[in-house]
Amino acid sequence: MTERAVPDEGFLRRWARRKTEARAEPAPVAASGAAALPAAAGVAAAPAADIASAPVPLPTMDDVARLTGDSDFSAFVARGVDAAVRRTALKKLFADPHFNTMDRLDVYIDDYTKPSPVSETMLASLEHAKRLFRRAVDADDDADNDAAGADDPGAGRPAVADHASTPITPTTPPETETR
Secondary structure, eight states: OOOOOOTTOOHHHHHHHHHHHHHHSOOOOOTTSOSSOOOOTTOOOOOHHHHHHSOOOOOOHHHHHTOOTTSOOGGGGSTTOOHHHHHHHHHHHHTSGGGOOOOSOOTTOSOTTSOOOOOHHHHHHHHHHHHHHHHHHHHHHHHHHHHHOSSOTTTTSOOOOOTTTSOOOOOOOOOOOOO
């Protein structure tokens, strides 16, 4: 292949040019001088043109009826096959129990309306957690009430803003210097 030097040629243009040049050149001959591989003894080699031009019959419903799980289904999904034949062959293929296994990757495959049984040890640990958090909340409330004073019952709790009546003010980013 000869390489032409083209000034300011981008990568894609060079790639497209070289691809068209490669298509135009004939296929290289083997280094040993043999034009083709030797045929096996007693087997005549058929010309490639005869193999390519031989019409292949399209599968029919009778062929679908003879399909098994080990059959080759590639002929049924080729171009030109009747849609009903293709659909029936694929139904037969996917009826195999091998394709009917759940992979458990689907998020919504479980029935979340049925409660799962909780073991006694899990229930005991949950009761322990409830008591633990109740003590922590009670101790926090007691500390807040002591700090704020017993006169005002809401003084120890933080004030909650009413977002419905608070106006939203847009914020602008700080200006940056350009050099």
